[in-house]
Structures are given as C-alpha cells and as structure tokens.
Amino acid sequence: MSSAIRSLPLDYDLTLDCIHCGLCLNSCPTYRQSGRESEGPRGRIHLMRALAEGRLEADQDCVEALDSCLVCRNCETVCPAGVQFGALMESARDHLPAPGLLARGLRWFGFRLVLPHRRVLGFLAGAVRLTQLLRLPQAIAPLLGQRGIALAHLPVFPEANKRRNLPPICPSTSERTEAVGMLEGCVQRQLYGDVNRATVAVLNACGADVHTPQDHACCGALHAHNGDLDEARRLAQKTIQAFEDMGGEPDMRIVLNSAGCGAHMAEYPRLFAEDPLWLPRADAFAQRVIDFSAFVAQAERAERLKKQLAPLAPRKVAWDDPCHLCHGQGITAEPRALLDLIPGIERVEMPGAGSCCGSAGIHALLYPAESNQLLDAKLEEFTSSEADVLITANPGCQMQWHGGFSRTGKATRPQHLAEILAASLAQGPQVVSKAKPPKKG
C-alpha cells in the first residue's frame, strides 16, 4: 500500500455494505450503456472503497468513472444488501474535484450564485426567455454539438406573469379539512409555474389550504448530488427555517411535486448527522415531507378528488417513474392509482418506466451524448406503448422529455401528474382556481 496516496474521508462504512454480488449491474443505465464495471454500481462502490482505503488515487479516470453516475439510485431498488448508494456517492463527490471546466463552472456559478437566489433566478429566466424568443440557442446550436441540440430543444421559459410567486395561502376549494405547506422550487417555479398552480388546484380540491414560504428558492438537492455538501447544508437550513417560520401547525405536511427535491428533503437528517443542533430540526422536518402523489392518493383525499374529476378527451397516457420518486422514495403505485381515477383516459405501461431518462440533474449537460442515448431508448418505448401523452413528476424529467419530443419532431409534450389531474378537475363544475394545460413551444 502506497503511503503517498491520500485516503479520502468519504463515508467508508457505507462501502462495506456491498458484498460484490453484482445484482445491481443490469439495473444501472450507465453500465448497460458502456459495459464498464467502473461505470456500474458495484465497480463505483469498489473504487470509492479503494479511495477511502488509500489504495487508489483520485485521478481524472477515476473521477470520471464516479462523476458519470446518474445517481438515479436504481441500484438501491435491487440491492439485497441495502447499500445506500446515493448517500455514498454524495459523500464521495464532496471530496472529489469536478472532472471538467463545465462541471466546475456549474458548481461555482449555477449552484452558488443562481439557484439559491430568487431574484437572480428570475432575472436569468427572463434573459434566457429573451434569447429563446430571438432563437439564439438555435443559432449557436451547431457550434456546440450534442449539447447545442439539447439547448435548442429546451422548453421556452414562460412570460413573467407565469413565473410569479404563488400567494402565501391558497384556500381550499372544497370543504376545508387541513392545511399543507408546499415548496415552489427553483427551476420548477421559473419554468413550470403551471405545474405549481395545478398542484395547488388539486390540493385545494382535496380540501387542503396550501401555504408557501415567500422568500425561499432552492432545497439544495442538486448541490448534494454534485459534490457541494457545504452549500447543500446551508440551503437545507434555510429551507427548514423557511417552513418553520411560515407558521401553521408544527406537523403540517409539506407537499413536494418535484421528485428530486422530495427525495432529498426527506433525507435532510443525513446532512446533519454530526450536528446536534440541527439534527432534531431536520428530523422533524423530514417527517413532514411527503410527495404530492402519496399525499393525494391517500384514501379519503382520493375519494374526495375523484368526485370532482370530469372526463377528459379519450387518450392514452404513459407514466414514467422519476428515479427519485420510484428509487429514491419507493413510490410507484400512487401516481398510477391517481391516473386511473381520471375518467376518459387509458393508462399504458412502458416496460422501462423505472429506468432513468438521462436528465439526472446536470448529467444531461455534462454528458449530452450519453444522456440522449438513454432518452432515445425511452422515446422508442413511448412510441411502442402507443401512448399519446407522457406523464411524469419532476422538472428535470419533464425538460428531458420535452427536449426529446421536440428533437424527434413529435407534437406531444410531457405533463406533470398534477397538470392532468387539474385538467380533469377543470372540466368539472365546482372548480374555482383554474389551471390551464401548459403552453410551450
């Protein structure tokens, strides 16, 4: 063993849970893509263990093998030993350098300067919208290769009034039974404000008042996934604080309509494992976090919602499981059950619904070719499922599918689960707050 190699202080004990059986291999999108053991869960764990033991130097090759991971956590769903792969990878990346200029730039500029700040986010969204209206991304796309194609097919940021805050309290539209908190999110609020409004409409119809903290931007999920645990901790504290300050019952549920944020927020306590001051607050907070579909699918709420749903024009819909919903939170039945409540539509299954679409936070930006390849396989499945509409529940996935449909010339656009539920509500008579299906292009 060479003493020249510095052993990395990543979460070594987590690596010991892996017994090297390999059952994870075929679940891993990057392993299936490249066939490289170093790009499968078992190999990556092996590398991380070797880094911690000081047997391996964190050089460029090694860093790339770990960085190319989608952190989709599909491997956790199939791991008999219960390896906490997501937690392990976050811990490892926190100690590794970003593998390239773009990743470094994103970490520094995007994660530190943009995402946490509402005003900067708003300004930037407006600026990007302007370039999109001028078709600048399409103009420079040829210079940027695969990345340019992705850029040219991003959804257009909506006009300013669709990016506005939700009111602090949106009252229930049926008999009031409870109050919930809701996170508007960073990208979600700027790009998919309609999704937030649809979420509110559905929650209101279930009998819930919806409270939203007014000066909050980002939960820090992207930071944690990409090796910036310090900033992730800071943002987690801000988030916890914001919801504590919002008032209402201390155990009021916090509903998340973005799978990535939900999975991360439910795991906040992990960030504060060694902080006796914050750990109890993070624990209490995590208890309150619940995914939108899990919340609404609860029997009484679903029953109440069902009575207000009116038929939609006949169409086939396919549910695509966001990784951080099905693998991160183990939620697969609830969104399907909710779709099955909507009269008029037929739900079809895609065999690979639980496999990553290639969005994976900033993976699509860093590895555009690989990301597009993953999406192409999913697009094929969508086509052969004969579905008309794709439904998912995470802004990254929605952007990715949007790009795929646009790139391959398909007229359909992905929708959030809340949007199609709200559309069905909107057909009914008793709805007050109206949510239009998203207009994109």
Next chain:
Amino acid sequence: MTKNWIDELRTIVGPRNVITGSESLAWESDGLSLVRGMGQAIVLPLDTEETVLVMKLLAREGVPVVPRGAGTGLTGGATPVEGGVTVGTARMREIFSIDPVGRLAHVQAGVVNSDLSVAARPHGLFYAPDPSSQAACTLGGNVANNSGGPHCFMHGSTTRHVRGVKLVDAQGQVLDLLASPADPEGLDLVGLITGSEGMFGMVTEVQLNLEPLPEEVQTIIAVFPSLDAACDCVSEAIAAHIEASAIEILDKLTIAAVEDSIFAAGYPREAEALLLVEAEGGALEVQETIDLVLQLAKKHGAMEIRSAQDKAERARLWAGRKGAFGAMGRVAPDLYVADVVAPRTRLREIVALAIKIAEERNLRLGNVFHAGDGNLHPNIAYDRRDEDEVRRVLEAGQLIMEACIERGGSLTGEHGVGVEKMTHMCDLFDDDDLNTMHRVRDALDPKRRMNPTKVLPLRACREVRNGGLPFSPMGNLGAKT
C-alpha cells in the same frame, strides 16, 4: 509508456473500450472478492468480428487472456492475471433471434440470463437455468461455468440447454458450432466447451433451448423446527422420486438477512429452517407432487406450511431466495459462498458438520442451498480486513469440501473451480486424470494462454498434497489488502 499493441487494441474496439487507467481497479475481482489481480488492460469488444481481431493481436503478442462476463462468478474464474488482458462480453448484449417454433434462441454471449426469459415470454417460452445471479450474470458466463440454479433440479444445468456456440480460440480463429437442427455429427465439441471456464477460448455467441412456460406452477414453503428435519424431509422426498422443479432450504440466519432486505419475502423469522418447493407441469401432476411434499413435511414435523396464493407472491418467495447471497451483506462486509455437493442421502450429516466446523472457528454461517440436488452453499460471513478471520474462513471452506469429497460428493456443484478450488482438484483427481485434462486443453490452446493459473493445477498433485494450503492461491492472496 503505452505499449504499441494497446494502441492497436484501441483502434480495433475504439478508445473508450480499452481500459488501462486507474479505474481498472474496478475489475480486480469477480464475485469472489477475496482474490484480486491486475492485468495490463481490459478490452470490451462489440461482437465476434472484433473479438477475432483482439484475440489475434493478443496471440501475436503472447499475452494471456482472461474472459469475463458480468463478473458474478464466485470462484475467481474472472480474476485478472498478471500481465494478462481481460476480454469482457459486457457490450455484447444483442438477442439475435428467438425462434418460437424451434424453441431456439440465438444470442450474444453478454446477454443477461433473465433478459432472455423476458424476451421469450411473449412467445410462451422461457430459458430454464436460473442461477441466483440471473438478473446480472451473462449467458456466456453460464456456458463457461455450466451454471445451475434452483430449477435445475428439474431442468438440468446449462449444458442441457446449450445447442451451439461460436467460440473464438486463443489464436483468434472462429470455431463455429452453432446448432445444426438435429444432434451434432461427430464429436460433441459444444459439450466440451460448456463448463470449460474460459480455458478453450472466448464464447461470443450462444444458441440455447427455450422451454414452454408451464401450464401450472405451485410454490409452497414449509417451516421446520430444525435444519435436520428439513434435510431429512428432502432426503425422503428424493427417495420417493419426487418430481418437483426446485427444492431449496434456507436457514435462520439467511431468513433474517433476506427479511431485513428489500427482498423481504414473508419468510417466517421464527423458522429454524425453511423448505421452499416448487412444482410445475400439468395441473394433476403438480397437485400430486405438492400433496407428497405436504405429507412428508408434516411427517418430519413442519410447523407451518403455506402455499403462494398468486404470481406476485411466488415471485416474492423466489426474489428472496435469489437475493439471499447479497442480503448477507447485512451480516458482514464479505461472504464466502462455498459450493459443494453431498450425496442427497447424507444431507443432514454434511450440513450438521458444516455448522460444527464454522462454530469451532467462531464463524457466522448461513445455509441456503439447492437441497434437491444435494448442492450445498454454506455461506460464511466475514470481513476481509481481518486476516485471522480470513484464514479461518478458508480453513473451514477446505474442511467442508474435504468432508463432501470423502463422503462421495464433489467439490463444486455449479460455481466452477476457478482459482478457489484449483488445488482441491487434486483431492478429486489423480495425476493421470489431470494430465488428460491438460492434454485436452493443449489441443485447443497449446500455449496455455487462456485463463491461465486457474482450474487445473500445474504442479503435480503429489506436491500439492504435501504442500497443503500454502500452495493455494487463495492462501496467498487472502492476506493481501
């Protein structure tokens, strides 16, 4: 300094598919994590044509070759060898064709075992051999190890299902043994290649038999107050000519590990031993088989007997069984999966002996095994960082193996010989036997470059016997960290 021939490899398969950097460490072992090695490179060809070019080049350079599938093997068969190149099939994932009438599949060697059954299902067919690692292991690897699995009790192991292979030999020549419609004329070379553990060449394509999905399947579990009782029940069932498709036993430690995992199957935790039996076929014969099992289980003191109510429950019962090895990761960081065969009339005796051997060495032993075949898997949980524990594990493994051989059993049921059991070949075979095997090998690979230092001991057995463990590569590598 990059060697020139490695650049040539890059030209053949593309630069991304030749791995020489620090990440090569990910390939340093297969499912036997105790044994590790580093070669010069890992190469991942896409198809037979690329494999031919790769193998020709490696032959020209005189470089040893280690074939590798998914690296789920448990005897170190895919451990890299010093100075060698690992040639992997992980990119060869294409199912060329499924012939529903001829019940024949033609696949690339890197196709994952369970993916074939998924692809065959719409035709009402499935691929029968089902190693517990079937969700990850490759069909090429199955051919190399003549892999088994729970349902091989009825269906037979891989060799019964291989109709043809395409092999690229050590010189890069293609031996095309893809199936002729009837029995092969002349020598059964396919039979020779199946189970040859990568010593005759790289299998790049396989033709496999598919079986019709059974009309009726029933799965039951029976809870026993002791392992002895469960073993006796199986021995008597075998004597009564039972026609089940799978007969498995899990012990208490294994049940606990599975029930703590995401594969929790609803196995009763209070059970000292659990018998898992499946029967398939026509409704009538399935019922007869199940009735017989029920009768024998009661006779041997089963406390509870439960039958899977639907497909989902059956799938859960099996997922638990197949996740058992990995689930042991909850007990300790490493697991030594022994793979020995005992005469089915002496199950109880050998299992009890394995428990005693482990207890004497203060080791944690979990038993989960293909009872119907007499194929035992005493699993010893350990931590490879603890040198003394590693020594005790290897000693226990050796004693269990010797006990099986003494009682008329065998040293491997389905995992192969690999590195782990190489020196123990001498316990089962004498110098004449092994020399014959070497001559067969030399006929196909005269320079002995294919998967060297595995399976067949190079020293005379006399030396190995006199030397004992120190010669064992396991003994030397165990301590290396």
